[in-house]
Amino acid sequence: EVQLVESGGAVVQPGGSLRLSCAASGFTFSRYEMNWVRQAPGKGLEWISYISGSGSPTFYADSVKGRFIISRDNAKNSLFLQMNSLRVEDTAVYYCARGEVMDPYDYWGQGTLVTVSS
Amino acid sequence: EIVMTQSPATLSVSPGERATLSCRASQNVNSNLAWYQQKLGQGPRLLIFYASTRATGIPARFSGSGSGTDFTLTISSLQPEDLAVYYCQQYNNWPRLTFGQGTKVEI
Numbered sequence: 001e002v003q004l005v006e007s008g009g010a011v012v013q014p015g016g017s018l019r020l021s022c023a024a025s026g027f028t029f030s031r032y033e034m035n036w037v038r039q040a041p042g043k044g045l046e047w048i049s050y051i052s053g054s055g056s057p058t059f060y061a062d063s064v065k066g067r068f069i070i071s072r073d074n075a076k077n078s079l080f081l082q083m084n085s086l087r088v089e090d091t092a093v094y095y096c097a098r099g100e101v102m103d104p105y106d107y108w109g110q111g112t113l114v115t116v117s118s
Numbered sequence: 119e120i121v122m123t124q125s126p127a128t129l130s131v132s133p134g135e136r137a138t139l140s141c142r143a144s145q146n147v148n149s150n151l152a153w154y155q156q157k158l159g160q161g162p163r164l165l166i167f168y169a170s171t172r173a174t175g176i177p178a179r180f181s182g183s184g185s186g187t188d189f190t191l192t193i194s195s196l197q198p199e200d201l202a203v204y205y206c207q208q209y210n211n212w213p214r215l216t217f218g219q220g221t222k223v224e225i
Contacts, residue, residue, distance in 0.1 A: 044205065044217050044220050047214065047215045047216070047217075050213045059213040095161050095162075097162075101212060101213075102212050103209060104152035104167045105152075105162075105164065105207075106173065107164075108161035109161055110159075
């Protein structure tokens with residue numbers, strides 16, 4: 001059974017940093033491309049980052065480009081999102097999702113909440 | 119960016135009735151359109167991809183149609199467990215996939 005479990009969400013002050021993790025199981029992680037998607041409270045879904053199975057290339061939404069870094073450790077079946085220079089508008093539930101080039105996201109985690117507040 | 123617009127925002131349906139949800143793209147996305155179901159406190163679940171193909175394990179009461187810019191998700195006989203928010207997503211403009219704002223289905 002495919003499982004994606006996010007962790008690392010917390011309350012952080014504006015300008016701070018946070019690292020999210022996503023533990024994958026039930027499939028050969030290194031063969032799949034992965035994404036981060038976020039959902040602000042009471043709002044819709046926003047794609048924010050993609051990484052290939054090998055770790056390169058990576059892509060970012062304009063809203064996070066230059067502040068967030070996506071990475072992965074295939075030996076540990078783990079996906080990461082390093083979030084720097086956090087803003088109040090980054091407050092959201094962050095999901096990891098499996099999704100290939102020109103395909104939808106077939107599996108999602110349950111999400112982890114990031115709150116940016118002073 | 120391709121803007122996805124869903125209607126209605128909220129749909130109230132009685133159990134056993136048909137529910138019809140609409141999604142419109144601001145430009146042609148061919149058939150690269152997916153539908154997701156999100157229940158309260160959970161991550162989204164893939165229902166439909168390529169506009170009309172049901173994902174693994176999805177009941178036959180869920181069906182999708184459309185191509186180009188106009189798409190429809192139909193739940194033929196609503197069940198109480200179908201209470202959720204439904205999102206459409208275009209994946210034609212990869213990697214900048216975009217979602218609609220969602221339709222909340224109330225029982």
